[in-house]
Amino acid sequence: MEPKEECKIKKINVDYSKLYYGFPVILISFYDKDGNPNVTTLSSSFTLMDMVVLGFSRKGYAINQIKEVKDFVINIPDNSLMKEIDFCGANSGYECKKFDMVNLTPVKSKLVNAPIIEECPIAIECTLTDVIERDYYRGITNILANIKGRCISKEYLDADGQLKYSAVDNVLYVGDDKKKVYRYTQSKVSDDAQSFL
Numbered sequence: 001m002e003p004k005e006e007c008k009i010k011k012i013n014v015d016y017s018k019l020y021y022g023f024p025v026i027l028i029s030f031y032d033k034d035g036n037p038n039v040t041t042l043s044s045s046f047t048l049m050d051m052v053v054l055g056f057s058r059k060g061y062a063i064n065q066i067k068e069v070k071d072f073v074i075n076i077p078d079n080s081l082m083k084e085i086d087f088c089g090a091n092s093g094y095e096c097k098k099f100d101m102v103n104l105t106p107v108k109s110k111l112v113n114a115p116i117i118e119e120c121p122i123a124i125e126c127t128l129t130d131v132i133e134r135d136y137y138r139g140i141t142n143i144l145a146n147i148k149g150r151c152i153s154k155e156y157l158d159a160d161g162q163l164k165y166s167a168v169d170n171v172l173y174v175g176d177d178k179k180k181v182y183r184y185t186q187s188k189v190s191d192d193a194q195s196f197l
């Protein structure tokens, strides 16, 4: 088929320096080098099989601790934790122990040396494997980590232990240069992948 010259749906070229097209908000918890639990808010992540990739600003407290201590937990909050999400994303562990400031409870993981956040319905226990820092992506640290375990709230599981897919109630981060917003996934509607084929 010949490529078309024009899109039917008119698209405008934009010169944004960033476009977040909807990434789940996650809370990364860890014990710092002194053994104190701390936590930060992140939206840059993806996972494939037993691997997860996270993107951090290079100077943050969490990433610089995780580079040394290696273990951390990815916690998936729901929309009952908006204040906590905002607080942990606006304050740095260089200045405060965030678990002392918000309604989040660190509980030691049995698999990795990091705390699970009790209030979050999903926790993914990880160990750092790779740190990727490139001069041409200045200020960014990407990490790869190995998933050692996953814990899911009973409310999210059916009688066979399968995930209740439409119960998952992530908060998404959407935005551009001007502002960023939280989008909620409360519709409780889900469709099976490949059900549209």
Ligand SMILES: Cc1cc2nc3c(=O)[nH]c(=O)nc-3n(C[C@H](O)[C@H](O)[C@H](O)COP(=O)(O)O)c2cc1C
Residues within 6 Å of the ligand: 025, 039, 040, 041, 042, 043, 044, 045, 055, 056, 057, 058, 059, 060, 061, 062, 063, 085, 086, 088, 089, 090, 091, 092, 093, 094, 173
């Ligand atoms: C919803 C949300 C998503 C965020 N996503 C990221 C991210 O993907 N990577 C990042 O480095 N910072 C992200 N931030 C900003 C950090 O959470 C923020 O800079 C925090 O203060 C860093 O804390 P730390 O110094 O204790 O690590 C996000 C903040 C919010 C509120």
